[in-house]
Amino acid sequence: xxxxxxxxxxxxxxxxxxxxxxxxxxxxxxxxxxxxxxxxxxxxxxxxxxxxxxxxxxxxxxxxxxxxxxxxxxxxxxxxxxxxxxxxxxxxxxxxxxxxxxx
Numbered sequence: 001x002x003x004x005x006x007x008x009x010x011x012x013x014x015x016x017x018x019x020x021x022x023x024x025x026x027x028x029x030x031x032x033x034x035x036x037x038x039x040x041x042x043x044x045x046x047x048x049x050x051x052x053x054x055x056x057x058x059x060x061x062x063x064x065x066x067x068x069x070x071x072x073x074x075x076x077x078x079x080x081x082x083x084x085x086x087x088x089x090x091x092x093x094x095x096x097x098x099x100x101x102x103x
Contacts, residue, residue, distance in 0.1 A: 002077045006095035010064045019087035025080045026070045036069040053089045
């Protein structure tokens with residue numbers, strides 16, 4: 001089992017979650033579409049060579065974002081990251097993947 005965490009702008013979170021839920025991410029035993037979300041402010045500055053979804057080159061951008069946490073079966077993690085990148089609006093998606101141990 002893996003845990004997939006990612007950051008997404010407020011207006012795009014349901015679309016990205018739906019894409020991941022559609023391939024089975026967020027399923028645990030007799031529950032599906034499981035996730036946890038925390039609202040915060042993301043900060044970034046696009047530099048030369050960037051093609052930002054939000055913001056302008058060389059300008060610091062502050063964006064209302066959500067951190068979404070989901071669980072994922074071992075066999076799905078590569079597909080989950082692929083779907084995350086395809087459904088996410090950002091050119092560079094900020095995400096983390098953690099291997100979970102069962103106790």
